[in-house]
Amino acid sequence: MIARPGMSKYLHVFAIGIQNTLVYRVNFLFRAMFGLVPLMGTLYVWRTIYAGKAPGSLIGDYTLQGMISYYLLVTIVDALTAVAEDDWQIAADIKEGAISQFLLKPMDYLTYRLCLYFSGRTVYTAVAILPVALFTLYLRDSFVSPSSVGTAMLFTASVVQAALLQFFLAYTMALLAFWVLDVSTFIFIQFAFEYICSGHLFPLDILPPAVARALQLTPYPYLCYFPAAVYLGRIQGGELMLGFAIQSAWVVAGYGLARWVWARGIRRYSAAGG
Amino acid sequence: MTPLRRYLSLYGALCRISIIQEMMFKVNFLLWIVVEGLWFALQLAFMGVLYEHTDSIGGWTKWEVILLSGASQFLMQLVSITFMSNLTNLSEMIRTGKLDFFLLLPVNARFLISTRKFEVGNVVNALMGLMVMGYALHRLRIEPSLLQWVGFMILCGAGFVVHYSMMFLLASIAFWTVRAQGIVWSYYNLFNIARLPDAAFPRGAFRAVFTFVVPMLLVSNVPVKLLTDRLGSPREMILLASMALGCFLVSEWIWRRAIRQYTSASS
Incomplete structure (x- = not known):
């Protein structure tokens, strides 16, 4: 097992990350609970809109139940993939010169941060599971299980890719700290x-088709809307394959961009604070 | 000097220092205005999308809801101008022990903690809120009387006190749990409730909590309903005013308890 020594240090990073983020558990709990408040507000607004229409009316092609399940999935995808403090910490590391040690150690900063991001998500999900589960229980009539094991697997794959894309995006944004004072x-x-644009506020397919199609060309729908739509079985067949292809392409592009910006930034880096 | 004059001149000095500090980073200053404006535009866009699919939300038309969005933006920005960043800083001041310094000054500590930094950039965003309100009123063909405008401003004042007190309460949690930076940010989520029409919420636990405990469904709804002649009786106005008083008293009570048990973090 030659790869082991290389991997194990990152496993340590993951473990340390878990310990460090556990300190924030109260914060996380507050965040998860308060985050449900505007969501409930939005759901009440949708209910009122549907109530003003003939029973069984569709918006886009969503029934009220379908709409609520969409928002439930957004909540779950968000808990699994959202970036919490990572971008601020990366920017602070650059500002305060803490990345200097990574230039000397046999440890890759991007991988290091990715491990911390995963540990942060693990703790967050563990904390958020209580409020989100209660919320799901409250809306249990609208909760749908994935239609098949295949769908569940595809959903998992799309969430993993969404998480990676989310991380590369946040990482690259934080690297702007090489150039500007306040990122x-x-x-x-x-x-x-x-x-x-990612579908947090409303499902993207209730937009006029031209706008929705234009958005599909940006990376945003693949962060949230796409996994939710995969879960709900709203994307099928060739469209599904195409969606995965585009999502993977964005993950690769995000990775490339992150590496490239780092390489450019490190040339400007002056190691403030030694 | 009378106490009021003394505090006014103190506030003047704090504002002056804040503006000088802001002007040191001009690009950043302008970018923050853009950020806030963008988030406001986003909320309006969301309402626009909703009204693509319906003509009314619980009897509120599109431009009435936009009017409400403008009013709650105005209120929220007033809070941002004066208190928001100061209250988000409180937990950091407790953690580092810098709070001691403020407790020792011969000024009301709560006043100084709440008003230290004056965010002049948000004035622009508050005006954006008013402008959107003006346009919405124009589209609604409503011309409120002078009396209605005066009432609107007074009710906004009450809403402002509610926001400030609630935020102060949240910030005070930091006296008991040290890592609490994120908690005041959670308040943004409550602002989001304030911009929704109260008629969208059926009678029930949610509406009761957000009316009588955390009165988010009153703070901007009541002033807007006054402008658009939607208030049948003064009942809701009295409710908002008394909630404002109640919230302030509770926050003051918590503050006194917190300060009494505060043991500094540093020597």
């Missing part, structure tokens, strides 16, 4: 686009 504005601008 938070850029992160928030990016996040605003992500929030609306």
Whole structure:
């Protein structure tokens, strides 16, 4: 097992990451609970909209039940993939010169951060599972199980790819700290686009078809809308294959971009704080 | 000097320092205005998408809901201008022990903690909220009377007190759990409820909680309903005013308890 020594140090990083993020568990619990509040608000608004229409009416091609299950899935995908503190920490590492040690150690910074991201997600999901489970129980009439084992596997694959894409995006944004003093504005601008274009606020296929199709060309739908749609079986056959192909392509592109920006940034890096 | 004059001149000095500090990073200053504007546009776009598929949400038309969005944006930005960043900082001040410094000054500590930084950039975003309101009123062909505008401003004042007190309460959690930076940010989620029409919520636990415990469904709904003649009786106005008073008293009570048990983090 030659690969072992190389891998085990990253397993240690993952374990340490879990210990460190456990400190934030109260924060996470608050975040998960408060995050459900606007979601419930949105669901009430949708209910009221459907109530004002003839019974059984569709919006896009969603029934009220379908709409609620979509939002439930968004909540689950979000808990599994959202970036919590990672981008701020990466930017701070660059600002404060903490990345210097990675230039000397046989440890790759991107892989290191990826391990920490996974440990953060593990802790977050463990904490969020209680409020999200209660919420799902409350909406159990709208909760649908995946139609087959195949769908469940495809959903898992799409979530893993979404998580990777999410991480590369956040990582690359945080690397802007090599060039600018305060990256938070850029992160928030990016996040605003992500929030609306990834399907967090509403399912993208209720948009006019031309807009929805244009969005499919950006990476955003593959962060959230795509996994949810795969789970709900809204994407089938050739479209499904194409979706996975585009999502994988974006993951590869995100990885390439992250590596490239790092390489450019490190040339400018002055190791402030030694 | 009377106490009021003294605090006003103190606030003037704090504002001046904040503006000078802001102007040191001009690009950043402008970018923050863009960020806030973008998030507001996003909320409006969401409403736009909803009204592509319906004509009314619980009897509220599109432009009435946009008016409501504008009003809650206005309120939220007023809070951002004055208190928001200060309250998010409280947990850090507790963690590092910097709070001691503020407790020792011969000024009301709660005043100083709440008002230290004045975010002048958010003034632009508050005006954006008002502009959207103006356009929505124009589309609704409503011209509120002067009296309605005065009432609107007074009710916004009550809503402002509610937001401030609730946020202060959340920030005070940091006295008991040290790592609490994220908690005040959670308040953004509550702002999101405030911009939805109350008629979308059926009578039940959710509506009761967000009316009588965390009065998010009152803060911007009541002022807007006054402008659009949707208030049948003064009942809701009285409710908002008394909730504002109640929230403030509770936050003051918690603050006093917190300060009494505060043991500094550093020497």
